[in-house]
Amino acid sequence: MKKLAIISEYNPFHNGHNYIQKKAREITSADILISIMSGDFVQRGEISLIDKYKRANAAMISADLVIEMPSFISLQSANLFAKKNIEILSKLQVDYLAFGIENINEEEFFKTCEKLFDNKDKINKNIKNYLDQGMSYAKASYLSSIKYVKNEKFFSANNILALEYIRGIKNLNSNIKPIPIKRLKSMNKDENLKSDFFASSSSIRNNISDKKIKDYLPEISYNFINEFKNTYSFFPKNNYLYNYFRYKILIEEKNMIDILCFEEGMDNYLIKKAKENKSYEDFIKNSTSQRFTSSRIKRLMINYLLDNKTFLNKIDINFIKILAFNEKALNLFRETDLEIVIQKKDTEKLDKHNKIIYNQIIKASNLYSLVLGRDFNYDYKQKISIKKSSC
Template sequence: MKTLAIISEFNPFHNGHEYLLKKSKELTKADLAISLMSGDFVQRGEPAIVDKFSRADMAMMAGFDMVVEMPIHISLQSAEYFALGSVKILDKLNVDYLCFGIENMEPNDFLEKANLLLEKEHLLEELTKKHLENSSFTKARYDATVEVLGDDGFITSNNILALEYMRAIRKIASSMTPMPIKRISSANSDTDLLDSKISSSTAIRNNILTNYKDHVPTYVYELIEESKKSFGLPNMDIIYDIFRFLLLLERRPMEGVLAYEEGLENYLTKVCENNHSFSSFIIDATNKRYTSSRIKRLLINYILENRSTFNAYDINFYKVLSFNKNAELIFKNSSSKPVIRKKDYDNLSITDQMILSQMVDGSNLYSLCQKRDFNLDYKTKIRRY
């Protein structure tokens, strides 16, 4: 039995994702497909436009055999830790192939350049530290990578994340095989819908109130419209108000929170004092050193008290959002414990219980953004397809 996995956000699931899954199955000949998917908050530090249960349904309808929820502290980190935490979970699920999208080059070319960067890891780190003196980590890593490779054709957010997947596989000595698949039609950074009907998630979110229908499968369109009608779109102003209360009135310390670095607390305090809306805050807070995604991730990590120490925990469970009969083979072969029902919580270690509780807290924060019921993780029956 061979298993492939795709690390995802599906925010929302679209025609390009459908192509990625189809191509992954075609190339790997795998028997099972797993999606390790961000929960209700995604790496950009924003609430997903549709809740995690609906997005898991989208993935299952597309042809996945199981959707596993990514722990929230992993989904709210930079590419390095996002990739490492995800790969560790998939390794314990005995995944054979990790499939991911790349841009601007053919898979073999990508693998050649990625392996070169991994072989020159020490040099890459030295150059990153040099460039970090005057810019954000993302920009410093970009400049360092260009220096090592001699060109910038490799550099896209998708390719950098793909490189981190390969670095993580190597770091934990996993037997997982990386399987890069070239994106068709759109790039991850595209902001406009394309005539090809294969557009980026960003472009679809930008047009979520208008003409995105042909750019997602029919079942996805129906789920999104149902969610919009019932709950509307998530509201970041609510999250910002909670953040301001904790920072300015409760004066909760920020040190030790994921995405924090020395000086950020004082800096954000000053910005918060003069901005009453989230939109104006994020404009004023963003600069060359601190990207908007990092600031937004910090806001949510701070509210939820996601600590940097969580990265050291050895996670030995996987939270299932949906599955089919074929996935029972995954349950049998995994070295970690599935969490499907509330009572499964009691069988976990203390640290695993803590990580799971953070995931539930994240979903409850999302419920505040959309005026949903609390504790839906315990009230929602896991869908078996």
């Protein structure tokens, strides 16, 4: 059985995502398409537009299995985000990993990656020098790498993630074959709706109240968005979390050391900023600096609320939590050595360390529930049944 994987957020699932899933299946002739998807919080450090089960079920129009990415993985920088996901996919013995790229064709993308890998020692030395000057890692990495890249537009968020996927595959000596697919028309950074059929997730979220977004989404995805809005009357945003964060850091004075994305000195710095800024928007704007990017601060804030600590990166993950699946996934369930978690009772098979990771997933779901005003332990009440294959 040839297995194809996509590392995803689907926030929300749109026509571009559907195109990449179908194109990847066409290129690889894979028997099964697996998506490992961020849960309630996504990599840029933001709360997801709609709940993970609706996003997963929307993706099933062209996927066969959607598994949940543990929250501590989704809330990390690109290199660790990629590395931890590649580790899980390697354990699933995935054959292919497909991902979107932009501003560059597939051949040039691979050549650029190789040039950067060949010069990694020089790049890492320069990165250290820039960091010592108080620069953020993202900026230091860009300035250290740009001389080895012909196309400056290579450094988009999507391409940087794609680069880290390749790096993760190389460093883990994985047999996964990377399949880059050029995005059509829309760019990841686009804030406004442009083309007639394709739009970025950012532009859809920014125009979520515009009925025109229907043109950029598969019908099932559009229906799930409306269903979510009708149920809760609003879409959650990070500002709903800010008062919880201020309580923990200013009143409870919870220690920030060992929290993912933390760096020495950030605690005192953010305490000062949290005292000075009553709104989330002002807090992020006034906390962002040459040293600390807004995405890093957003990720740290949520990791702090969830108590996602650095030791989680050392745990050997031996389970996958299922969000949606069809009959094609049954063969994978029978073949894999990983534990399959569909219901709470399935966690009885997990060792104590993997139970910690599962509990962190539930904690993230409960934080999402706190924002929405829905019942806690939402995951325990979900009935995940086998779907019919669409391919």
